[in-house]
Amino acid sequence: MTKQHAGPRTGPGVVPGKRHARARADGRPRSAYPYALYLPAAVVYLVIFLVPTVMAFYFALTRWTLFDSTFVGLQNFRDFLAEQNLRIGFQNTLVYAVVTSGLKVVLGLLLGVLLTSKLRLRGFLRSVVFFPVLVSTVAVGITFSVLLKPDTGLVNQALGLVGIDGRDWLGDATTALLSVALVDVWKGVGIATVIYIAGILSIPQDYYQAVAVDGGNAWHRFRHVTLPLSWPATYSVIILSFIGGLRTFDLIWTMTRGGPGFTSDTIASIIYKQYQAGFYGLSTAGNVLLFLVVTAIVVPLNYFLGKRQAAL
Amino acid sequence: MRAVRRFGAEAVALAAATVIFLVPFAFMLLTAVKNEKQATDLDFSWPTEWRIVQNFTEVIEARDFVLLRAYLNSTILTVVSVALIVVFAAMAAFVLQRRAGRIGSVANFLVLSGLIIPPAIVPTIWLLQALGLFKTMPGLILVEVAFGLSYAVLLFRAFIAAIPRELDEAAMIDGCGGMRLFFRVIFPLLRPVTITVILTSAVAIFNDFVNPLYFLPGDDNATVQVTLYNFQSQYNTQWNLLFMDIVLITIPPLLLFVFFNRKIVAGMTAGAIKG
Numbered sequence: 012m013t014k015q016h017a018g019p020r021t022g023p024g025v026v027p028g029k030r031h032a033r034a035r036a037d038g039r040p041r042s043a044y045p046y047a048l049y050l051p052a053a054v055v056y057l058v059i060f061l062v063p064t065v066m067a068f069y070f071a072l073t074r075w076t077l078f079d080s081t082f083v084g085l086q087n088f089r090d091f092l093a094e095q096n097l098r099i100g101f102q103n104t105l106v107y108a109v110v111t112s113g114l115k116v117v118l119g120l121l122l123g124v125l126l127t128s129k130l131r132l133r134g135f136l137r138s139v140v141f142f143p144v145l146v147s148t149v150a151v152g153i154t155f156s157v158l159l160k161p162d163t164g165l166v167n168q169a170l171g172l173v174g175i176d177g178r179d180w181l182g183d184a185t186t187a188l189l190s191v192a193l194v195d196v197w198k199g200v201g202i203a204t205v206i207y208i209a210g211i212l213s214i215p216q217d218y219y220q221a222v223a224v225d226g227g228n229a230w231h232r233f234r235h236v237t238l239p240l241s242w243p244a245t246y247s248v249i250i251l252s253f254i255g256g257l258r259t260f261d262l263i264w265t266m267t268r269g270g271p272g273f274t275s276d277t278i279a280s281i282i283y284k285q286y287q288a289g290f291y292g293l294s295t296a297g298n299v300l301l302f303l304v305v306t307a308i309v310v311p312l313n314y315f316l317g318k319r320q321a322a323l
Numbered sequence: 324m325r326a327v328r329r330f331g332a333e334a335v336a337l338a339a340a341t342v343i344f345l346v347p348f349a350f351m352l353l354t355a356v357k358n359e360k361q362a363t364d365l366d367f368s369w370p371t372e373w374r375i376v377q378n379f380t381e382v383i384e385a386r387d388f389v390l391l392r393a394y395l396n397s398t399i400l401t402v403v404s405v406a407l408i409v410v411f412a413a414m415a416a417f418v419l420q421r422r423a424g425r426i427g428s429v430a431n432f433l434v435l436s437g438l439i440i441p442p443a444i445v446p447t448i449w450l451l452q453a454l455g456l457f458k459t460m461p462g463l464i465l466v467e468v469a470f471g472l473s474y475a476v477l478l479f480r481a482f483i484a485a486i487p488r489e490l491d492e493a494a495m496i497d498g499c500g501g502m503r504l505f506f507r508v509i510f511p512l513l514r515p516v517t518i519t520v521i522l523t524s525a526v527a528i529f530n531d532f533v534n535p536l537y538f539l540p541g542d543d544n545a546t547v548q549v550t551l552y553n554f555q556s557q558y559n560t561q562w563n564l565l566f567m568d569i570v571l572i573t574i575p576p577l578l579l580f581v582f583f584n585r586k587i588v589a590g591m592t593a594g595a596i597k598g
Contacts (some may be wrong), residue, residue, distance in 0.1 A: 058471035067443035
């Protein structure tokens with residue numbers, strides 16, 4: 012760009028500059044991309060994230076007060092798997108992740124198709140669907156726990172209008188977890204939708220024209236073009252919502268606090284409860300288990316879905 | 324006939340989306356301006372009395388202006404964390420994209436791990452305590468930076484891949500070292516993606532509840548999300564004030580959304596669609 016200027020202007024500075032650009036003592040060219048640029052990010056990441064992650068594997072095997080720890084072997088894990096209140100967390104975490112990501116895929120795809128069609132209020136609808144993504148989870152949690160109240164809640168009043176008897180959605184052990192999962196979908200389907208919109212818009216028009224030439228209708232266009240070719244979007248939505256769903260804490264905590272009883276506890280909320288109760292070793296064991304669950308599911312899923320994507 | 328059906332379908336879609344996505348917000352707003360007695364009903368009704376100003380001042384003054392302090396804390400937390408994330412992630416992403424090799428693949432692996440692995444809570448507290456940073460704002464800022472880096476690096480790396488290497492070479496011939504090359508030549512070019520990173524990280528950190536709950540407990544330095552959570556138990560007789568608080572906390576993301584909708588959506592879909 013400014014090659015002509017630099018030479019004369021820098022004068023004596025050229026010499027170190029050249030040495031920088033050309034060679035080092037070992038004869039390899041000195042890179043213009045010094046590893047020093049990694050340094051600030053690496054220090055923060057290693058100290059604040061990686062060290063605790065690795066140390067967790069040790070502290071999970073101890074009875075721990077933050078100041079001193081006694082090695083107890085696998086006792087914490089045994090507790091976790093033996094006690095009903097703790098074990099239920101696994102099941103709930105999986106149910107929550109599967110339900111939320113499944114619904115986000117289905118609804119996100121439907122909304123994505125709808126909002127890429129020639130709808131006049133497309134822009135408005137896109138904004139409306141996306142906005143909840145940006146609202147704080149605590150605010151959403153509080154609002155919906157009010158809307159879901161048994162007698163006065165808006166949801167039950169609306170259901171009453173069409174003749175359905177609502178129930179105490181969050182106070183009932185059979186519906187609490189699923190209700191929270193549905194609120195999660197309400198809040199998060201906007202991301203799935205915009206990912207699908209981006210995916211659908213990147214499909215070349217030729218494919219749709221080919222269907223039209225063959226006399227296909229809207230269903231054929233969806234079934235044979237949109238659905239298979241938006242696979243990369245599906246892949247992203249599944250991975251993202253699975254990771255989010257398995258780690259979920261704030262919505263559960265603001266809506267049910269794991270209740271009634273322990274019936275809507277997830278692994279993340281159990282980690283918090285055990286931490287509050289001062290069982291630091293047990294809490295950390297929960298963290299290690301969550302780590303194992305997440306990697307045991309996401310890594311194979313990523314591999315499997317990635318292979319399908321490559322095959323396409 | 325087709326036009327009628329099309330219009331009908333549009334009307335249905337619009338009505339459904341409005342009911343499902345806007346009614347909860349309308350409910351927040353209406354409850355926030357009701358008087359205490361009517362708000363207790365918690366129903367979806369028109370306010371009999373509009374107490375916008377009174378409720379607003381009452382929430383602000385509650386518990387010795389805790390909400391104002393919380394806003395200040397949240398602002399500091401968001402601004403400082405986002406600034407550090409932008410600079411650190413852009414630097415790292417530049418080397419990561421330009422320089423392959425063993426260190427590069429380790430770094431790549433760590434970036435992906437950062438996206439997937441749930442942070443180990445109590446060991447992080449233990450570490451922060453050892454550093455004297457537990458229950459301090461700098462400690463929480465470092466936590467937000469550490470957890471937010473991976474996503475920002477991904478966004479920056481994808482953008483840097485589109486910047487031609489010839490530019491680096493030209494700058495080097497002019498005598499730029501690595502640091503000057505990055506800060507004087509590359510970083511200014513990253514403006515579009517920098518805005519995207521700022522917006523997505525700012526929303527995430529401002530709305531973050533979990534990390535302040537664990538790493539910065541206590542009323543003095545509570546962030547707005549923690550304050551809202553505490554208000555929930557304190558105000559369960561004064562629902563109008565609770566919802567006024569919710570409305571106030573929803574305003575900053577709403578403003579970002581109004582002005583930067585496209586940028587935010589771009590940031591959240593970037594990297595998701597590679598195919």
